[in-house]
Amino acid sequence: MKGIEYERIGGLRVWTWALLMSVAIFGLYLLTLAPSTAFWDTSEYIATARIMGLPHPPGNPLFVLLGRFWILALGWTGLDVAVRINVLSAAMSAAAAFFWFLTVMRIWARFSPRRSIALVAAALGVLIGATAFTVWTQSNVNEKVYTVSLLFVALISYLAMVWEDHSDTFRGNRLVILVAFLLGLGATNHQMSLMPIIALGVFLLWRNWRTLLRWRLVTAALAFAWVGFSVQLLFVPIRSAQNPIIDEADPECPSLASMVMPGTYQTIQGATKVSVQCDALAASLLREQYQKPPLSSRQAPPKAQIAMYGQYFDWQWARSLAPGGRMFVTLLFGILGVIGLAKHQSGDRDSFVYFFTLLLTITVVLVVYLNFKYGYSQYPRIPQLQHEVRERDYFFVLSFNVWGLYAGMGLVTVWQWLAERVGSTGEAAAGRAVPSLSALRIASPVLGLALVPLLLNFSLADRRGDYAARDWAFNMLQSVEPYGVLFTNGDNDTFPLWYLQEVEGIRRDVTVIVHSYLGTKWYAKQLRDLTVPCPDGVDPLEDDTVVTCQRPFDTENAVEPYQGQDFPAPTRAITDLTDEQIDQLPPYQQLQAGVPVPITEALQITFSTDHVVTHPDILAILIARYSLGDRPVYFATTAPPVYKAWNLDPYLMRQGLALKLMDGEPESTVNHVRLDGRYGSLWIDLERTRALLWDVFQLEYLLDWDLWPDPSTRASIPAQYSLAHLVLGDALTLREETELAESSYERGEQLYRLTARAIP
Numbered sequence: 001m002k003g004i005e006y007e008r009i010g011g012l013r014v015w016t017w018a019l020l021m022s023v024a025i026f027g028l029y030l031l032t033l034a035p036s037t038a039f040w041d042t043s044e045y046i047a048t049a050r051i052m053g054l055p056h057p058p059g060n061p062l063f064v065l066l067g068r069f070w071i072l073a074l075g076w077t078g079l080d081v082a083v084r085i086n087v088l089s090a091a092m093s094a095a096a097a098f099f100w101f102l103t104v105m106r107i108w109a110r111f112s113p114r115r116s117i118a119l120v121a122a123a124l125g126v127l128i129g130a131t132a133f134t135v136w137t138q139s140n141v142n143e144k145v146y147t148v149s150l151l152f153v154a155l156i157s158y159l160a161m162v163w164e165d166h167s168d169t170f171r172g173n174r175l176v177i178l179v180a181f182l183l184g185l186g187a188t189n190h191q192m193s194l195m196p197i198i199a200l201g202v203f204l205l206w207r208n209w210r211t212l213l214r215w216r217l218v219t220a221a222l223a224f225a226w227v228g229f230s231v232q233l234l235f236v237p238i239r240s241a242q243n244p245i246i247d248e249a250d251p252e253c254p255s256l257a258s259m260v261m262p263g264t265y266q267t268i269q270g271a272t273k274v275s276v277q278c279d280a281l282a283a284s285l286l287r288e289q290y291q292k293p294p295l296s297s298r299q300a301p302p303k304a305q306i307a308m309y310g311q312y313f314d315w316q317w318a319r320s321l322a323p324g325g326r327m328f329v330t331l332l333f334g335i336l337g338v339i340g341l342a343k344h345q346s347g348d349r350d351s352f353v354y355f356f357t358l359l360l361t362i363t364v365v366l367v368v369y370l371n372f373k374y375g376y377s378q379y380p381r382i383p384q385l386q387h388e389v390r391e392r393d394y395f396f397v398l399s400f401n402v403w404g405l406y407a408g409m410g411l412v413t414v415w416q417w418l419a420e421r422v423g424s425t426g427e428a429a430a431g432r433a434v435p436s437l438s439a440l441r442i443a444s445p446v447l448g449l450a451l452v453p454l455l456l457n458f459s460l461a462d463r464r465g466d467y468a469a470r471d472w473a474f475n476m477l478q479s480v481e482p483y484g485v486l487f488t489n490g491d492n493d494t495f496p497l498w499y500l501q502e503v504e505g506i507r508r509d510v511t512v513i514v515h516s517y518l519g520t521k522w523y524a525k526q527l528r529d530l531t532v533p534c535p536d537g538v539d540p541l542e543d544d545t546v547v548t549c550q551r552p553f554d555t556e557n558a559v560e561p562y563q564g565q566d567f568p569a570p571t572r573a574i575t576d577l578t579d580e581q582i583d584q585l586p587p588y589q590q591l592q593a594g595v596p597v598p599i600t601e602a603l604q605i606t607f608s609t610d611h612v613v614t615h616p617d618i619l620a621i622l623i624a625r626y627s628l629g630d631r632p633v634y635f636a637t638t639a640p641p642v643y644k645a646w647n648l649d650p651y652l653m654r655q656g657l658a659l660k661l662m663d664g665e666p667e668s669t670v671n672h673v674r675l676d677g678r679y680g681s682l683w684i685d686l687e688r689t690r691a692l693l694w695d696v697f698q699l700e701y702l703l704d705w706d707l708w709p710d711p712s713t714r715a716s717i718p719a720q721y722s723l724a725h726l727v728l729g730d731a732l733t734l735r736e737e738t739e740l741a742e743s744s745y746e747r748g749e750q751l752y753r754l755t756a757r758a759i760p
Contacts, residue, residue, distance in 0.1 A: 043499030053246030111347030129404025184228025340410030479656030602664030
């Protein structure tokens with residue numbers, strides 16, 4: 001028997017209405033689509049999709065494979081790779097809307113005699129859920145892998161609603177197996193895909209617990225779940241063995257059996273956990289390198305963690321409003337969601353059990369499980385190290401999407417209630433009168449509330465014209481001389497550089513080193529292999545997705561400071577440490593006061609007191625020591641923790657957005673200007689920085705911006721641009737170039753205005 005999906009309403013089948021709604025939402029996302037990459041993990045995932053690399057553990061293989069397929073499938077469009085991946089994100093969310101639409105239709109069909117009212121409930125719920133702020137901003141730029149998981153959860157939830165009608169049939173058994181497969185497969189994209197597990201278990205016990213007694217069915221379901229998860233167990237180590245340029249955690253395995261056979265793994269903390277026999281793959285699966293504390297050790301008080309979720313929920317329905325007005329809208333949509341929940345509970349208790357359990361899982365349980373520090377913008381007086389490094393609203397994107405569904409259902413319930421009071425009623429159903437069509441038309445203006453998130457989130461969700469992350473990477477890489485080593489501090493000032501190198505092919509000669517990754521055993525080895533001089537006849541760009549040898553400087557596309565010059569390739573890698581020597585480096589080292597640490601003959605570091613340096617700092621200085629004289633060494637201006645660990649400030653020469661490590665203390669020349677350090681720089685290469693800032697950097701459009709769109713980089717990236725111009729202004733002032741100095745100061749002040757906080 002065909003389900004409600006095939007019924008006709010207004011001349012169209014229900015699935016057609018769902019498709020039209022999905023296409024409309026897809027169009028909205030395309031209208032506001034980001035034209036390039038964005039900050040944080042966006043660049044990492046676009047780059048790994050392009051080169052079939054492995055992003056941070058556990059590697060997200062399904063996204064990598066899907067992204068690679070999508071890039072190839074949209075090749076005919078001529079769109080940039082970043083745009084194609086952003087379109088993928090929009091398509092996944094729109095596809096999720098399709099299944100949410102059908103889900104709401106199935107729910108309402110059980111207690112609404114009028115299919116047209118159920119259709120309105122589905123449409124409004126999907127619209128509100130799709131335009132919730134975080135859902136929207138995850139859908140028009142591929143910030144992470146979450147929209148793919150959103151699709152998995154929507155599809156699984158829809159199948160659960162279908163199973164409700166067929167739980168005692170052969171079709172119901174097939175649905176159980178299909179859902180198990182989707183859970184296993186979805187887990188290879190992200191753990192968020194597993195969010196329905198608790199709800200599915202409760203729903204199964206509530207609706208038909210005897211299903212668990214069918215051992216053949218249970219065995220088949222577990223087998224298909226393993227088949228789905230095998231993408232993780234097989235693709236990740238196999239691709240890692242091929243040494244892709246981005247190969248985080250390096251989860252290679254000695255044999256096929258070690259990839260898939262159960263085993264135990266002893267963590268750094270000494271705990272024993274069940275995983276697979278291959279230790280490298282086990283460490284990746286368990287995300288060992290992040291060393292999250294146990295749930296019993298809360299990183300912030302539970303009250304603060306719940307308040308963080310409340311803050312993010314408050315952002316969803318009217319992000320552009322000031323806090324006072326936004327609070328009113330949040331209260332309104334909170335009440336509408338509660339009304340929708342009550343309507344669902346009274347109309348179909350079985351499916352309500354599933355969705356109520358799912359809501360608890362993606363809110364309360366998730367808050368406890370994630371165990372975050374204080375939110376990025378929470379309690380500003382608390383030291384920054386006790387805060388998350390960025391806003392974490394994207395972790396709760398599923399809850400905002402589902403609450404939007406309930407807000408839509410609640411709004412339709414209010415609409416019916418008003419219609420009952422303003423007009424006549426028609427036929428009775430389940431002992432209750434149904435409002436007439438004329439009464440529904442009279443009360444229909446209240447449905448306009450569904451447009452509130454669309455209208456009041458549009459300005460801040462719109463990503464058109466946002467090239468800030470892409471151009472930050474371009475400007476940073478062009479600040480580095482050919483074949484330079486560039487130390488960065490963390491993910492956010494690194495991933496855009498990876499994107500530019502691996503996707504757009506710009507400045508691949510630069511060796512970007514993430515300081516925080518130097519604390520692992522695998523990263524330094526990969527960097528060494530990536531910078532080995534190429535043997536005669538070997539082209540590292542023949543397959544630009546895998547590590548071969550040092551990649552060449554692109555002289556044909558060189559920017560002005562490097563045009564027409566001869567830059568010989570380095571004669572050695574950035575380090576001569578063997579694998580064993582890297583593995584044996586101590587976690588930290590104590591340096592005695594007054595004892596010089598030699599980097600070169602002219603560059604000796606001495607500390608006035610006893611000083612402790614960590615494993616990443618030890619590797620950083622060893623790399624700098626071995627590289628100087630063969631290739632230039634730089635630190636990103638966003639990486640003070642890296643160079644300050646060695647008190648290198650007196651030896652750093654600013655060039656644009658990078659600080660070049662000089663071989664000894666610099667001497668004043670026409671171009672090398674000593675400053676008073678009020679803006680953090682003691683030395684600046686005046687001519688190089690002037691050429692970069694005024695002739696090379698791509699940032700003119702930023703001067704027309706009123707707001708920096710990403711709240712978690714608002715205080716840092718615009719400030720770096722501003723400081724570069726202010727430092728240049730000081731140097732020009734010392735050289736009595738007053739007019740250009742004033743222009744630099746003016747641009748610096750304009751860029752600094754972008755650091756102002758947006759609506760909290």
